[in-house]
Structure formats: structure tokens, C-alpha cells
Amino acid sequence: MLKKNKFWFFLVLPIAVVILFFMFPNFFSSSISYTKGVEIIKDKKLITSVISSLDTVAYDKKLNELANNPPDPIIYKKVETIEIDNNGKSITKITKIPVSPQPIINHLWPVKTVYPNAGAILPFKRIIAYYGNLYSTKMGVLGEYREEEMMAKLDVEVRKWEEADPNTPVVPAFHYIAVVAQASAGKDGKYRARMPDSEIDKVLAMAAKIPARAGGNALVFLDIQVGFSDLQTEVPLLLKYLKLPNVHLGVDPEFSMKTGIRPGKVVGTYDASDINFTTNYLAEVVKENNLPPKILVVHRYTQKMLTNYQDIKPLPEVQIVMHMDGWGGKAKKIGTYKNFIYPEPVQFTGFKLFYKNDILTPGTTLMTPTELLKLNPKPIYIQYQ
Numbered sequence: 001m002l003k004k005n006k007f008w009f010f011l012v013l014p015i016a017v018v019i020l021f022f023m024f025p026n027f028f029s030s031s032i033s034y035t036k037g038v039e040i041i042k043d044k045k046l047i048t049s050v051i052s053s054l055d056t057v058a059y060d061k062k063l064n065e066l067a068n069n070p071p072d073p074i075i076y077k078k079v080e081t082i083e084i085d086n087n088g089k090s091i092t093k094i095t096k097i098p099v100s101p102q103p104i105i106n107h108l109w110p111v112k113t114v115y116p117n118a119g120a121i122l123p124f125k126r127i128i129a130y131y132g133n134l135y136s137t138k139m140g141v142l143g144e145y146r147e148e149e150m151m152a153k154l155d156v157e158v159r160k161w162e163e164a165d166p167n168t169p170v171v172p173a174f175h176y177i178a179v180v181a182q183a184s185a186g187k188d189g190k191y192r193a194r195m196p197d198s199e200i201d202k203v204l205a206m207a208a209k210i211p212a213r214a215g216g217n218a219l220v221f222l223d224i225q226v227g228f229s230d231l232q233t234e235v236p237l238l239l240k241y242l243k244l245p246n247v248h249l250g251v252d253p254e255f256s257m258k259t260g261i262r263p264g265k266v267v268g269t270y271d272a273s274d275i276n277f278t279t280n281y282l283a284e285v286v287k288e289n290n291l292p293p294k295i296l297v298v299h300r301y302t303q304k305m306l307t308n309y310q311d312i313k314p315l316p317e318v319q320i321v322m323h324m325d326g327w328g329g330k331a332k333k334i335g336t337y338k339n340f341i342y343p344e345p346v347q348f349t350g351f352k353l354f355y356k357n358d359i360l361t362p363g364t365t366l367m368t369p370t371e372l373l374k375l376n377p378k379p380i381y382i383q384y385q
Helices: 004-022 058-068 148-165 197-209 230-241 272-289 329-339
Strands: 031-036 037-045 075-085 092-100 125-133 170-181 192-194 219-224 247-251 294-300 318-324 348-353 383-384
Touching: 031 058, 037 247, 125 148, 125 318, 148 170, 148 197, 148 294, 148 348, 170 197, 170 318, 192 230, 197 219, 219 294, 230 272, 247 272, 272 318, 294 329, 294 383, 329 348
Parallel strands: 125 170, 125 383, 170 219, 219 247, 247 294, 294 318, 318 348, 348 383
Antiparallel strands: 031 037, 075 092, 170 192
8 A cells, every 4th residue: 555655646746846837937947036115026037156267368468568678678799701802801890680589588577476366456457545544634645634525536546547547447445544553552562553443334435435437346455554563463353354355455564563662763574474474364364255366565665674575475365566655756756666666576566655745845746647657567556645
């Protein structure tokens, strides 16, 4: 009897499934429906996100464009020929002709390092960032002006760069100092103040208000001035924000006071090991949360601000920008870039412009996008303070 019942069960089951399929096709559909008020919204197709692979040919082409190397000099060789003049005398002539093939000249830029994961922002897009802290009107344009006025000013700068380099889409950004070095020790003696989450949230909200451009939605960089603390302590405290795809990181060696002298008295320093800790941490965040590559901005305007640059290891998950943030006239700023950024290549470069400090000398003007695009290499991250 049991075997007979099983026979009928397996005979009826497929027939029942076929009947249900034709009576209730939506039940078997890949579409979904949800209720919005009293309105039924149907046929919302399930979407599986697909991240396309990196176009390495386009990547290399853009890197070479950014390198902006001058044309290689033509190498000549001397060729001696002997001719007989009208008097029967031998005359030796020396002629310079180009060597063939011409020798390959190795340039410092572009840097030969790992390819980033798909979804990388650099070098395909240029970032134009406003820097500062919302508590201070003196630390940068982000905080100096009311939100509406500040956003309008940023839009003006973005449009200037779009016009100067139409082949490179622009992404606007806010570079917010989330950990601020202090002149006083504070309760824990670390000479730094961590900004509350409510302030970071305000910056994220402002970024969300910026309309998307050809380069994409606005980014937020959280900057760290460690004082007597260290990156191993401070970076993980920003984890919940670093999990967001539009949030990146900046670290400032100027305020890393390893000598025990308080911030503001001398210029601090980071070593390659500090940078590698940070990139490795960010790489884990990227992998664990299935994110596109993060960007790490490292400030620099002196030799000692960063030691052992050659040991810094870019990763597929993290793109590194060595950011020239010294202030002064054009010649001084270009000199700083040539002396401390160009000869010690890591991966990408940035350049800071100070609305006030760069034009303190009478008759000086702020550097323009056109002027900055003449640099070797061209900076891909531009910051205004």
C-alpha cells in the first residue's frame, strides 16, 4: 500500500507543478513586486551588479599622458668619411647622423607598479577637493564659508579643470580633517582631537548634495593628523566610514610627532612602514566589503616628511597619491614639487593650492589649471585650502 501511494504521489506532483506554472506565472518569474502606498509596482527585474575588468591598455595610455615626459633627445653618432679634393688631397669629413635604433631612455614616470582592481578612479578621473574642518574658519575653505557659498566656489574650480583638460573627467571632493593635531596634550596626552561622528556625517551629507558629473559622484577624504598618537590607533577608528565606497583617506606626516616635540614646533615624519600599514588596512576593508579601490593621500613638502619611499608598496586595492602641499609663490611651489615629489615616485601625484598663503607676496597669483598641467608629472589630485 505504501509503495502504491508513493507511485501516485510522484505521478501527480509534476502535473501539479505544470498547472501552477500556467495559473501563477509571476510566482516563478525573476521579476519582483513591492507595494508603494496602495500602488502595486510590478516587473522590477532582479539586477546582478557586474564589475567590468580593468582596461589595462587605457590605463597605461593615461599613465603615459600624466607622466608628461619631455621628448627624448635624439642620440647621434659621428661618421668619418674621406674625400679627395680637386688637388688630389685627402680630406676627412665628420658627419653626425642619428643612431638607429635610438636607445630607450628610462623615465622615473610613469611608475611601474601593480595594476589596480576594476573600478579604480585614478588615473581616469581627476579629483578636485576642498580641504578644511567645519569647526574652523582658518584651516581651509571647507569651514571658512557657508555651505552654499563654499559649494558654489568648488563648482567654479571644477569647471575650470573640465575646461583645461576635457579628456579627463573631474570628480569633486571634500577633504575633511577628521583627526586634528593640537597645541595642548589633551586628556590622554596625545596632542590630537578626534572629530565627532556628527561632523563627519555633515560632510558626507554635503557631498551627497553635489550633482553627479561626468566623473561621478562626489568623494569624501578623511584626513588624520596623529600628533603623539599613530596610524595603527587612529585609522581603525574610522572603519565604519571607510566601508563606504565614496570615502577615502588622507594622512599628514607634518603632524606625526615621533620626536616628542609637540605639533606646530617642528615638521613631523612618516616612514614607509607607516604607509604600508595603512594601505594594508585599507586593502582588507576593500576586500571584505567588495569595494572599488581606495585612495590614500599622503601630504609632503620636505624630504624628511617621508622616509624610505622606495619601500612603499602600492596594492591593487589602494591607490597612493603623494601630495605636494607646501605654500608660497609659483617658483617655490614648483621647486618643492620637483625636489620632493618628482624624484621619489610612488604612484600618483597631487598638488595643493592655498587661496591666501600662495599670494602673500604682492604681484603673485594663484596657479592655474593650465600651469599645473605643464608639470612633469601632471597631478591627478588637486586640493584647495
